[in-house]
Amino acid sequence: MHTAFAYLLQPASKQGEEPLPCTMARRYLTKLDRLLAVLCTLIVLAVPVFAEDLKELRTNMLAEILTPGTPTSEQRKSLANWIAAECEAILEKTPSLSPREQDWLNKETKEGRFEQAYQSPEYSKDFIRTNAQSCWSLSHIIPAIASEKQEMRYWASLIRVLLESDWGWHVENARTKGGVIALTDNDVSTAKLFEMYGKRLYNKIILPYVSDLAENG
Numbered sequence: 001m002h003t004a005f006a007y008l009l010q011p012a013s014k015q016g017e018e019p020l021p022c023t024m025a026r027r028y029l030t031k032l033d034r035l036l037a038v039l040c041t042l043i044v045l046a047v048p049v050f051a052e053d054l055k056e057l058r059t060n061m062l063a064e065i066l067t068p069g070t071p072t073s074e075q076r077k078s079l080a081n082w083i084a085a086e087c088e089a090i091l092e093k094t095p096s097l098s099p100r101e102q103d104w105l106n107k108e109t110k111e112g113r114f115e116q117a118y119q120s121p122e123y124s125k126d127f128i129r130t131n132a133q134s135c136w137s138l139s140h141i142i143p144a145i146a147s148e149k150q151e152m153r154y155w156a157s158l159i160r161v162l163l164e165s166d167w168g169w170h171v172e173n174a175r176t177k178g179g180v181i182a183l184t185d186n187d188v189s190t191a192k193l194f195e196m197y198g199k200r201l202y203n204k205i206i207l208p209y210v211s212d213l214a215e216n217g
Contacts, residue, residue: 070208076151080142083158086190087135093182094128094174101125121178124170134161135194152209159202168192 071079097105101122108117117123138158145151168191175183 071204073148076155076205077143080139080155080158083162083194084136084140087132087139090171090183090187090191091129091132091136093187094125094132094180096129097122097126119173121174121180124173125178125180127164127166127170128174131161131164131167148209152206155201155205159198159206162194162198162201165195167195 105117105120105122105126108114108120135158138154138161142151142154142158145154168188171183171188171191174180175188
């Protein structure tokens with residue numbers, strides 16, 4: 001059994017010599033708290049993924065993010081390779097804007113119709129290509145970097161890209177309103193995964209490195 005669940009489900013400690021109704025009520029609440037904790041854990045782990053490679057998603061990104069401890073160098077390389085492959089796939093499926101689409105988007109933003117521009121599939125496609133390109137450019141280099149200091153700089157830049165808001169929304173918008181049928185449910189889920197766990201990556205990869213620097217001068 002997973003250690004987290006083992007801890008949550010371990011027997012409650014015996015209650016001293018409280019009156020029986022108080023003891024029963026306390027035990028009931030304790031069990032209820034544990035049940036809620038288990039349900040919350042399951043909800044956190046149940047990232048919405050709808051494609052056949054659910055196992056791959058969890059084995060790669062989720063495994064490195066949700067497991068205790070700091071990822072090793074090899075784990076970081078494996079994770080960077082997976083992120084690079086996912087971003088490259090999304091990039092290749094998303095077409096560049098046509099000159100007509102680019103002119104329309106430029107006009108909307110120039111004339112201050114930002115909300116209309118932001119909601120458009122043209123903006124979504126431009127957003128996806130810009131961020132997916134940055135994501136791939138940074139992540140595919142990380143495994144080849146020998147210097148840990150340099151690697152952390154790339155991770156910091158990559159995580160900043162992954163934390164860009166509405167990744168998932170833009171992928172879905174480009175697919176449904178923009179007619180980019182090559183984008184799949186899995187691409188939407190991957191983009192949402194980036195948003196959801198970008199901060200967790202920062203806490204597991206960048207913060208330990210910074211802490212070590214502070215401790216060792």
